[in-house]
Amino acid sequence: MGKFDRARWTAASVVCVLLSCAPALALAQAEHAMALHGEPKYGPGFEHFDYVNPQAPTGGTLKMANVAASTFDSLHPFILRGTAAEGIGLIYDTLTERSLDEAFTEYGLIAESMEVADDNSQVRFNLREEARFHDGEPVTAEDVAWTFRALREDGHPQYRAYYQDVDRVEVVDDHTVVFHFANPGNAELPMILGQLPVLPEHYWAGRDFTSTTLEPPLGSGPYRVAEVDQGRRVVYERVDDYWAEDLPVKRGRHNIDRISYDYYRDGTVALQALKAGEYDLRQENVSRNWATAYDIPAVEEGLLQLEEIPHDRPAGMQGFFFNTRREIFSDPRVREALSYAFDFEWTNQNLFYGAYERTRSFFENSELAATGLPSEAELAVLEPYRDQLPERVFTEAYEPPSTEGGSLRRNLRKALTLLNEAGWQVEDGVLTNTQTGQPMAFEILLVSPSFERVVLPFKRNLERLGVEVTVRTVDPTQYQNRMDDFDFDMTVHVAPQSLSPGNEQRDFWSCEAADVNGSRNVAGLCDPVVDELVQKIIDAPNREALVTRARALDRVLQWTFIAIPNWYIDRFRVAYWDRFGRPPENPPYGLALDTWWVDPARAERVENR
Incomplete structure (x- = not known):
C-alpha cells in the first residue's frame, strides 16, 4: 500500500x-x-x-501569454x-x-x-x-x-x-x-x-505525489487539459458535462470553450505578438509600454482596446527584499541605510511616466495599512512588547526615504551616517567593515530582464556609497530553485496580502518558516514579537480586532527594514482584442476574466481587420 x-x-x-x-x-x-x-x-x-x-453565451477561444x-x-x-x-x-x-x-x-x-x-x-x-x-x-x-x-x-x-x-x-x-x-x-x-x-x-493511488508530471491530471473543475507542449504552450478545454455548471456560484462563468497560454521568453517579443494578434489579452505591467507601445492603427480603430479597470485589492509589499540570513544584512541599520539609495521619485518620473504610488505598508491599498501614529487600540496590542521593539514603532509614522523636496545626495549622506554607526567605513572608495575588513559586496538576483532598467540606477547609487553590486538575471527555473533554497542576497519580491490576513502570515514572517526551504519567508525574518503578532491576527475575534492587529504587525514589519519598498497601482491595465463581451461592472476584488465571453460579431470584426 x-x-x-x-x-x-x-x-x-x-x-x-x-x-x-x-x-x-x-x-x-x-x-x-x-x-x-x-x-x-x-x-x-x-x-x-x-x-x-x-x-452569457458559451463557445470560442481565449488565447493568453505567459511572460x-x-x-x-x-x-x-x-x-x-x-x-x-x-x-x-x-x-x-x-x-x-x-x-x-x-x-x-x-x-x-x-x-x-x-x-x-x-x-x-x-x-x-x-x-x-x-x-x-x-x-x-x-x-x-x-x-x-x-x-x-x-x-x-x-x-x-x-x-x-x-x-x-x-x-x-x-x-x-x-x-x-x-x-x-x-x-x-x-x-x-x-x-x-x-x-x-x-x-x-x-x-x-498508483502515482508518486512528490514527483513532477506532464501527464494531464484528473480533476473535477470546469476545464481539463487538452494539449501540452512542454515549456511552450498549454491548452485547456471546457468540460461539456461539468457537474457544477448550473450551481449559483458557477452560473455565468467559464463561458469560453478553449483557453490557451503561450510562453514567451522575451517581453518585447510577447508585446509584439499581442499587437500582431497572436494572442488576445494581456495585463500590462510595464508602464513604459502602457504609455508608448500601443500607438498603432488597431488601437485607433477600436479593435485593440486599452482599459484601466480600478480595483480595491490590497497591494501587499513589492520591494527589494534583503536575505537577512546573510551576515552583511543582519544589522537593521545597514538595511535602513541602503534603502536611502533607492530614488523612487526619479524612477517613477523617468521610467514609469508617473504611473505609480510609493508603497509604504505591507498591507498597502487597504484599511489594514498602518498610517500616522499608533491608535490607542494599536498601542494596547504593542505595549507588552515595548522592551523588544524599536522606540520608533511607538513614536514615529514610517515613511520610506524620499527625494521629493530634497536630493539623493542628502539621502546618501544619511545612509553613510547609519553605516558608520553600524561599523562600516569607506576606505579607498570601498565600503568596509571596520572589524572584519570585509568589503560590502552583494548580488541582486532577477528573473525578468525588464527590471534591469530599474535596478541599474539603484546599483549606481549604491556604488556611490562604496558598495560593490552585481546584477544577475537568470532563467525562471534557476531563479525558482535559488529562491526555494534562499540562495540570494537581494531580490525583487512581492509579499501579497488579502483583506483577511490569517494563517498565511506564518509562511511570510515566522521563525519556523524562515528555516523551511520553499517557504514565503523570503527575508528570513525571525522575531518572537512578529510570531506573537501573527498569532494574534489568526486569533482575531472580529473585524475590528483583525484590522487593529494587522496594523500593529505592519508597524513592526516596517521598522524591521527587511525590504526597500517599491511601488503599486490600484488599477488593472488590460490590453485586449475586442472579441469579447463582459458584464458592465468588474467586481472590486479581482479581474473576473472568467465572466467574459466571446462575442461572435465582435470577433468577426477583429478577424476581418
Whole structure:
C-alpha cells in the first residue's frame, strides 16, 4: 500500500471516533456560506453572483501569454518541485467558492453546506452527491481527507504552515467530512479549509505525489487539459458535462470553450505578438509600454482596446527584499541605510511616466495599512512588547526615504551616517567593515530582464556609497530553485496580502518558516514579537480586532527594514482584442476574466481587420 493508503481510516476507526467525539459535536446549523466577519451578501436562495451575466453565451477561444515565468515543466501545482503550467488551477474544484465582491465570504461548491462548531473547534462539510471528477467517479469525503493529508505531508511546505492548526480530519460517511482544530481561536480556519482543492484518491493511488508530471491530471473543475507542449504552450478545454455548471456560484462563468497560454521568453517579443494578434489579452505591467507601445492603427480603430479597470485589492509589499540570513544584512541599520539609495521619485518620473504610488505598508491599498501614529487600540496590542521593539514603532509614522523636496545626495549622506554607526567605513572608495575588513559586496538576483532598467540606477547609487553590486538575471527555473533554497542576497519580491490576513502570515514572517526551504519567508525574518503578532491576527475575534492587529504587525514589519519598498497601482491595465463581451461592472476584488465571453460579431470584426 502507498503512503496515503495506509493513512485511510477503516470503518471501525470511524465508528470509534464518532462514539468518542459525539459529546463534542456542538455544531451550528448547516449554512450555504461562511463569512469571516459579518453576514454573507448572498442569501441561501441566490441564483448567481451580481457581477456575472447568467445568460452569457458559451463557445470560442481565449488565447493568453505567459511572460513572467517563460517556461513550465510540470502539471502538478501542489509540490515544491518543478514549475507548474499557467492556468492549471482551472481543472480543480474546491470545497467552497469565494465571491469577488465581498472581503472574505465563501459559498458552497463541492460542499453543499458547512457547519461550524459554536466554539470553532471543528467544521463539517456536507458534500454534494452530484459532485463528479472528469472520469465520472463521485467526489467523496475520502477524497477530501486524502487530499488534506497529501498536501500537508508531501505537498509544498506552505501547506504545513497553512494547515498547522488542524488536529485531524474525520470521514463520517461518503459525503460528510469533519476537520477538528487544535486551535479553536483561529476563526479563519473553516474558510481556509473551504479553499481546499479536492483531488481524486483513486487517480493518485498508483502515482508518486512528490514527483513532477506532464501527464494531464484528473480533476473535477470546469476545464481539463487538452494539449501540452512542454515549456511552450498549454491548452485547456471546457468540460461539456461539468457537474457544477448550473450551481449559483458557477452560473455565468467559464463561458469560453478553449483557453490557451503561450510562453514567451522575451517581453518585447510577447508585446509584439499581442499587437500582431497572436494572442488576445494581456495585463500590462510595464508602464513604459502602457504609455508608448500601443500607438498603432488597431488601437485607433477600436479593435485593440486599452482599459484601466480600478480595483480595491490590497497591494501587499513589492520591494527589494534583503536575505537577512546573510551576515552583511543582519544589522537593521545597514538595511535602513541602503534603502536611502533607492530614488523612487526619479524612477517613477523617468521610467514609469508617473504611473505609480510609493508603497509604504505591507498591507498597502487597504484599511489594514498602518498610517500616522499608533491608535490607542494599536498601542494596547504593542505595549507588552515595548522592551523588544524599536522606540520608533511607538513614536514615529514610517515613511520610506524620499527625494521629493530634497536630493539623493542628502539621502546618501544619511545612509553613510547609519553605516558608520553600524561599523562600516569607506576606505579607498570601498565600503568596509571596520572589524572584519570585509568589503560590502552583494548580488541582486532577477528573473525578468525588464527590471534591469530599474535596478541599474539603484546599483549606481549604491556604488556611490562604496558598495560593490552585481546584477544577475537568470532563467525562471534557476531563479525558482535559488529562491526555494534562499540562495540570494537581494531580490525583487512581492509579499501579497488579502483583506483577511490569517494563517498565511506564518509562511511570510515566522521563525519556523524562515528555516523551511520553499517557504514565503523570503527575508528570513525571525522575531518572537512578529510570531506573537501573527498569532494574534489568526486569533482575531472580529473585524475590528483583525484590522487593529494587522496594523500593529505592519508597524513592526516596517521598522524591521527587511525590504526597500517599491511601488503599486490600484488599477488593472488590460490590453485586449475586442472579441469579447463582459458584464458592465468588474467586481472590486479581482479581474473576473472568467465572466467574459466571446462575442461572435465582435470577433468577426477583429478577424476581418
